[in-house]
Amino acid sequence: MPLPTDQDLVTDWKSRPAPLLPLLHAFNDRDGYLSDEALRAVSQGLRIPLADLFGTVTFYHHFSRFPPGTNAPRVCTGQVCRFAGGLELLETMRKDGATPMPCAGRCDEPVPVLTGRSVQVGVTVGEFESRPSPLPVANPGGLEECVFAAIRNPGNDTLEGYRRAGGYSGYEGALGSDPENLLTVITDSGLAGRGGAGFPTGVKWRAVREALNPRPGDDTRAGPKSVVCNADEGEPGCFKDRVLMDHDPHAVLEGMALAGYAAGAEIGFIYLRYEYPETADILDRAITEAENAGLLGENILGSGFSFRIHVRRGAGAYICGEEGSLLNSLEGKHPFPRERPPFPVTHGFENRPTVVNNVETLASAAAIARRGAEWYRGLGAGDLAGTKIISLSGDIMRPGNYEVPFGFPLQTLLNDWAGGPRPGRHIQAVTMAGISGGFLAKEDLDVTLDEPSVRSKGSMLGAGGIMVFDDSRDMLEVAHSCMEFFAHESCGKCFPCRIGTQRLTERLAGAAGPGVLAGWSDEVEDIGSVMKATSACGLGMAAPLITESLMRYFPEQVAAHVEATNS
Amino acid sequence: MSNPLEDMSKPDVIFCIGTNMTECHPVAATGLKKAVARGAKLIVADPRHIALAEMADVVLPLRVGTDVALLLGMAHVIDREGLVDEAFVSERTEGIEAFREHLARFTPEWAEGLTGVPAADIVQAAVWYGEAERGAIYYTLGITEHICGVDNVQSLSNLALMTGNIGREGTGINPMRGQNNIQGAGDAGALPNNYPGFQAVTDPAHQAKFAELYGHEIDLEKGMTKVTALELCGDKIRAMLIDGENTVVTDPDRSHCEHALKSLDHLVVIDLFLTETAALADVALPATAWGETDGVCTNTERRVQRLRAAVEPAGDARPDWWIVSQIAKRCGFPGFDFESAEDVFNELCSLSPIYAGLDWDVIDKGEFHWPVPERGHPGTPILHQGVFENGRGLFRSLEYRDPAETIDDEFPVWLTTGRRLASYHTRTQTGRSHGIDYLLPEETLEIHPDDVADWGLQDGGLCRMTSARGSVEIKVAATNRSPRGTVFTSFSFNDTPVNYLTGSGYDPVTQTAELKVCPVRLEALPESL
Amino acid sequence: MSDPSSETTVGSIEVDGKNLNFTAGETILEVTRRHGAVSGEPCKIPTLCYDERLDPFGGCRMCVVELEGSHNPVASCARAAEDGMVIRSSTEAVEKHRKTLLEMVCSENRQVDVDPLSGYASQELKELADRYDARSGRFAGKKSGKSREDDPNPFILRDYDQCISCYRCVRVCAEQEGDYAISVKGRGFDTQITVEFDGHLKDSACTFCGQCVQTCPTGALADRKALRHTEVPGEIEKTRTICTYCGVGCSVDILTKGDSMVGVQPAMDGPANHGALCVKGQFAYDFVQHDERLKTPMIRGEDGELHPTSWDVALDKAAQGFLDARDKHGRHSVYAVASGRAPHEAGYTTQKFIRSGFWSNHIDNCSRA
Structure with missing residues (x-):
């Protein structure tokens, strides 16, 4: 089959929702990188100014502007992979054009190496293998589980397998009754955001349901409400969403559809981190199964409710796990965080009311819809x-x-x-x-x-x-690599984070800063304090917790570091 | 303009025709771009694929000179689709019945035959404009510089009247004026048909008013237009005063123009530089430039604003008003004892009903759009609100006419002319500003790449372009901005004096030259092969 | 400035103990500035990434204020006023953060002091650094931004060593000019202001309108033409006038030093342009003091050439020629063409010359060409 032309790709995507990222990926999958011609074609096709598009593409770690691009391996150099020899592995693979990537979410099984659309794991060249992400072990305390209850069942990642454990029964029940009942169950369950922010899920869904539909004639906001599943699991040391999506994808879809029904939304997106390419295929397969079974699509099960889900892959930017950045990224804009308020519940995807929930939250919601609020609270x-x-x-x-x-x-x-x-x-x-x-x-x-x-x-x-x-680890080295991650991932929008993460990294590396402990600490504390108080999003507020806790728990290691810097 | 510039960001549907606004009125175009960014629909009608077309929702690439046909087709669709604003039409217009009857035969398919624009696009444009809550029309010289310039404008007026898109915020019929004070020259009475403030010279009441003010009865008939005067130089016209215009380069049919000025017994030119025109003068007088001159100007939205001097005049240069007044005094004419620009402007205000509420001090901050009929009046940003000055809006049943010259075997290519962002008129100013040459060092002839190949030309090579009146040598630039069969250049560069070619005809009413249409033929020059 | 007591107000906020009413959609900063302008006690909340013509951005965080009930200070430029908000705009803690931020900003640039000819807003960082005594040299480290000395364009200096990534240039180019020529490459500390494919401005969508130059708060984007006059002695003076080019009528300030015209800046409050200009209005001003200006009256001599002469001689000759034509060929043999570029006074006197002197209407202007 001949490769698709630029025009084929543009035509394929231009009238679909949130088309920029998938269109860029289509070029990237075809060529391995994004050429000038590709950007010109995308710019014209989607009517995005070329300069804007150029800038946006350069924002993402995994978009390459030159060959070999994604055809060259990327080796995880996250904290845990460093312990497993990731840096050494990278060096031996440099001759193959290998480049580093930040934590790729396989800390339970280091070291992942990403080439094209395939992840392999291993620590020695020649001994890599592709394998499904590890299942959780049986609950060591024998406690009753919510999201992992059925995940170890063979075939759970298929519609049939998922149904065997009662999958979609909560959804089918909900569709037969007023969305208000579902909202009550979710609210009463006490479920709150599992991505970190901990906002009560029922309150969020209700807020979107009650948010005014954009006025007709207000061109920029007209259109349906949305549900966005935040699957951009970019936090170093986090790999829980991957296991849920890989082994229980229908729970995520069911949770999204429930959110859609409760909130009055018609369109759903899963914003999936780039480093999980196999997961994208699993989700796509599950969506097709659900659509074929009439669980997604138009007028679902005769209820009058219509809902479709689209998988959108990110391209390597931790900040896109921040919901404002995620929404901007989805919309094809520069992925800076948004000022809040307004919040996504009123001004989300394309400025319309939007539920943004984490994978785990949505999977939990599916279980709650099936088993009830009381059951969940009791866990x-x-x-x-x-x-x-x-x-x-x-x-x-x-x-x-x-x-x-x-x-x-x-x-x-x-x-x-x-x-x-x-x-x-x-x-x-x-x-x-x-x-x-x-x-x-x-x-x-x-x-x-x-x-x-x-x-x-x-x-x-x-x-x-x-x-x-x-106790074998040098905490200054750990702190430095953590801060280096934050500096690498700082989007550059707000001053405290853009400059602060850089200056803290330099100071933890011993590359700059006062050589006297008092002066060093003053600078690090002042930077940390301004970052925590004034940063535009959670990244800049969180990063200084590294230096703060380092100085609190390990003052001797800090003093020795400054001393060494000085000499 | 019927509406102020700030309205440019407010329409739902914008119809730009014959205006290359991003190059000729770039700052005004920013308002329009904001409207588009906000979600407004943009319709662009232009033979060339100009930058505005890149932003447009529908592009109507009409053959040069077929605007009336396009606009008749659109009017037909608006009527056919039931998009006529009946309330507006019955309240504020007259002649709709006859107009509707007239429109019946001008289907979009008929218009396609003349314009080359697909009928479906004409329908789309008409429906969008017709359905708009706020539809605004913007045009420039691409509408007026035709033998049918008046018909073009009236065709646009028909569309606005049919749909009630006039007299409200974000609507209107908005010609963009080209020069910084071209509006003001008219306001000040430098017109053969009007006294200051557009008071018709043919009205005996005005004649009487000015007889008293100027000490003598003035002709009740209109004067000649400049075009006619140039025709009659050396014959009826023997002496001419030209202030700040490089007539030789800007006007059509350059040979004729040079010959005319040379035939005068007496030519006085006031200018900043010894231009091609000043070089023909018997007396050339140095005027103060922008930045050296206090005064007043009116912009395209009828906003009256102050000019202020920042530096001393160059050499012995003097303000234009001083020079003209001195000549008048030495002729023995009374009423020229002005001591300042302020004196002159205040006299103008005292004579002009549209300036009656203004004087030198009142306009200090530039807040007023004329008409300002009395002191304390807030000015009139939007014309035609509630009622038309002349009563009801009239529909005109127009017919399409061919340009003065059409292409044939001898001159098979359409030439259309215009302007470019980085140069202004004949470059007397921009050509003498450091750095402008970096952006635009020379003029080129823009030709579709396929035509370049078909016609045996070479991108970057020289060609000779010839019309019925003359010929120039010019460098070829292959570009998709030009449609097949139509070429474009500007008149700004004296070394590619394209106005030796133009001048095929004039609008019978305004005597504006048909600078936008000129059949030519192109030949590769041997040295470039 | 609208009247703060107008009927469109929807509520009030308390800022530093004063109740200020606001209109729908106004941000805390806008409310505070509007009232400050009216009360004569200008708002003191500092900003670096703010340009009142642009959408709220919230990048520099200099404008953070304490909002009662909010754990962290909020960016006043981006936070919409809500009825009953209680705000403290300059507590000790907030002022400390501002100083730290400025010290951090100063640490990333080559220099803080730049020539005011650089651009309209070019002194903003310097003024804040002075106000907060922020040239402490703390937070030393890598500098950000890479200057583009290779771009030969004669108008816009791209001295990104001075860039603080406030994105005002990017935003003004998109939101105000609508050209979308400037973009942000990379991210974090490696953020670099650039254009498509990192090229030169001339090869990009840039139209050289200069709006980026005029909104830049550090002189990173600067008026290269004006900076040629850095060495001209004297203070910069500004004269408000209207651009000499097209019919839009943009308000500009002519910059002079002594009797030298050294630059042009757009008037941010210009009613027709609100701070916008195009390449001609912004950069094509130096024809005024060009050597080729006609500086003295000229008359055609016996030899057929033009020769310099005095005003007296030239004016007499000019007048005599018109009188001769009238006397020999009648009053309708005299014609005048007024300029579309000279002020009203020129057009008015020219038409009066014809009408009051020759009683005809043989007057026109250059609008037909």
């Missing part, structure tokens, strides 16, 4: 409702995803469920919220896994990624 410890997936990685015997009740003790997870540190080592520190919660160490490792407890230590639970560092 949490004490007064806390429900469960949370924790992605555990680093210096721990059994890394992987664990579904824990809210309020579960961290030490129990680390030592009882996950087998504790390597023999002869003890745990020096862990990160929280991927790396966005900074470090916990020493006596603060006694937290329970819920926001009130973790936040009381100046950190946060967030999306639930926890990386473990034993």
Whole structure:
């Protein structure tokens, strides 16, 4: 079959929703990179100014403007992969044109290497293999689970398998009754955003339902409400959404359709991180199955409700996990965060009311719709409702995803469920919220896994990624690589984050800054304080938790670092 | 313009015809681009694929000179599709019945035959404009510089009247004026048919008014237009004063124009430079330039604004008003004892009903759009609100006419002329400003790449372009901006004096020259092969 | 400035103890500035990425203010006023953040002080650095932005070493000019202002309107033509007038030093242009003081050539020629063409010359060509 022409590609995509990213990917898949001619064709076809398009393309890590582009391997150099030899692997593969990529969400099975549309894992050249992402082990505490309850069933990733465990029964039930009933169940369940922000899901859905439809004649806002599934799992040390999508894709689709029905939306997008190409295929397959079964599409099951879901792949930008950036990216704009308010519930995709939910939130909603609010509330410890997936990685015997009740003790997870540190080592520190919660160490490792407890230590639970560092690790080096990640991923919109992440990285590298501890600390604290107070989005607010917690728990290591810088 | 510039960002549908606004009125075009960014629909009718066409929702690439046919086709569709604003039409217009009858035969398919624009696009444009809550028309010299310039304007007026797109915010019929004070020259009475403030010279009441003011009764008949005067130089016209115009280069049929000025007994030219025209003068007088001159100008939206001097005049240069007044005094004419620009302007205000509410101090901040009929009046940003000055809006039943000359075996190519962003008129100013040459060092003839090949020309090579009146040598530039069979250049560069070729005809009413249409033939020059 | 007490107000906010009413959609900053302009106590909230003509952006965070009930300060430029908001615009904490931000900004540039000929807003960073005493040298590190010395265009200096990534140029080019020529390449600290494919301005969608130059707060984009006059002695003075080119009638300020015209800047409050100009209005002004100007009256001599002479001689000869024509060929043999480029006073006196002197209407202007 001859390769599609520029015009074929443009024609294929130009009248579909959110066409820019998939059209760029289509060129990228064809050529391996985005040529000047490709950009000109896209610019003309989608009527995006060329300069604008050029700038936007250069924003994304994985879009290459020159060959070999995506045909050359990208090696994960995230924190855990570094421990597994990722940097050395990269060096040996440089001759093949290999380049580094930030944490690619395979910390349970390092090191992922991405070439074209395929991920392989391994630590030695010649011994890579492609394999499905690891399933969670059976719940070590024997506790009842929500999102992992059926995930280990063989065939659960097919419609048939999913149905066997009761899949889509909640949805079918909801479609037969007033959306108000569904909203009540979700609200009463206490389900809150599992991407990190923790906003009550029922309140969000209701807000979109009640948001005024854009006025007819208001050209820029006319059109349907939307549901966006945030599957841009870019937080280092987080890989929970991947396992849900890979092994329980219909739960995500069901959750989205439920959100659509409750909120009065007609169109859904899954914004999937670039580094999960196989997941895109799994989701596409599941969508086709659901459409063929009449669960998605027009007038679903005769209810009058219509809903379609589109998968849109990102292109390598952590900031696109921030909902404003994600929406801008989806719309084909420069992926800067948006000022809030207004919030997506009134001004989301294409400025229309939009539900933006995390993968885990939506999968939970599907289970709640089936089993009820009471059931879900009961899964949490004490007064806390429900469960949370924790992605555990680093210096721990059994890394992987664990579904824990809210309020579960961290030490129990680390030592009882996950087998504790390597023999002869003890745990020096862990990160929280991927790396966005900074470090916990020493006596603060006694937290329970819920926001009130973790936040009381100046950190946060967030999306639930926890990386473990034993006493063999140089915490300055860890802090530096975390800050380097933030600097690499800072979008450049707001001054405190753009300059602050750079200056903190330089100071953690010993590349610049005062050589006296007092002066060094003053600068680092002032930068951190201005970032936390004034940054335009969570990235800039979270990054200084790294330096803050580093200086709190490891003052001697900091003093030695400054001393070494000075000499 | 019937509406102010700030209205340009407000329409739902914008119809631009014969205006290359992004090059000729770039700042005005920014308003239009904002409207488009906001979601307004843009219809662009132009023979060339200009920058505006790139932004358009529908492009109507009509053959040069067929505007009336296109607009008749659109009017037909508006009527046929029931998009006539009946309330507006019955309240404020007359002649719709006859007009409707007239329109019946001008189908979009008929218009396609003349214009070359697909009928479906004509229908689309008409429906959008007809359905618009706020539809606005913008045009420039692409409408007026034709033998049927008046018909073109009246055809646009028909569309606006049918649809009620006039007299409201974000609507209107909006010609963009080309020169900084071309509107003001008219306001000030430099017209053969009007006293200051557009008071017709043929009205005996006006004659009486000015007789008293100027001390003598003035002809009740209109004066000659410049075009006629140039025709009659050396015959009826013997002495001429030309202020700040490089007539020789800007006007059509350059040979004729040079010959005319040379035939005068006496030519006085006031200008900043010794232009091609000043070089023919018996007396050339140095005027102060912009930046050296206090005064007043009126922009395209009828806004009256102050010019202020920032530097001393060059050498012995003097303001135009001083020079003309001095000549008048030395002729022994009374009433020229002005001591300042302020004196002159205030006298103008005292004579002009549309300036009655203005004086030198009142216009300091440039807030007023004329007419300002009395002191304290807020000015009139939007004309024709509620009522037309002359009563009811009249529909005119027009017929398409061919241009003065059409292509044939001898001159098989349409030449159309215009302007470019980086040069202004004959470059007396832009050509003497540092850096402009970097953007536009020379003039070229824009030709469709396929025509370049078919006609044996070479991109970047020289060709000779010849019309019935003359010929020039010019460099070829292959570009898709030009449609097949039509070529384009500007008249700005004296070394490619394209106005030796133009001048095929004039509008019978306004005597505006048909600078937009001129059949030519092209030959590759041997040295470029 | 609209009247703050007008009927369109929808509520009021308290800023530093004062109740200020607002209209629908106004941001905290807009409300505060509008009231400040009326009250004579100008709003002191500092900004760097703000241009009142552009959509709120919220990049520089200099304008953050404390909002009661909000954990973090909010960007006043982007936050819409809501009835009952209580705001403190310059607490010690907020002022400290502003100073830190400015010190960080100063640390990324080659220099803070630039020639005011650079552009209309070019002194904004310098003025804030002075106000907050931010040239401390703290936060040293890598500089951002890479200048494009290779771009030979004569109008716009692209000195990105001075760039602070406020994106005012990008936004003004898109939102005000509608050319979308300028874009943002890369991200984070590596952000670079550029154009399509990193080329020269001439090969891009740039029309050299100069709006980016005039909104740049650091002189990173600067008026290369004006900067040729850096060495001319004297203070810069500005004279408000109207552009000499097309019929749009843009308001401009002519910049002079002594009797030298050294530049043009758009009037941000110009009623027809609101700070916009095109390449001609912005950059094609120096014909005025060009050597080739006609500086003295000329008359044609016996030799058929034009020769310089005095005004007296020239004016007498001019007048005599018209009188001779009238006397020999009648009053209708005299004709005048007024200019479409000279002011009203020229057109008025010219028509009066014909009408009051020759009692005819043989007067026209150059609008027919």
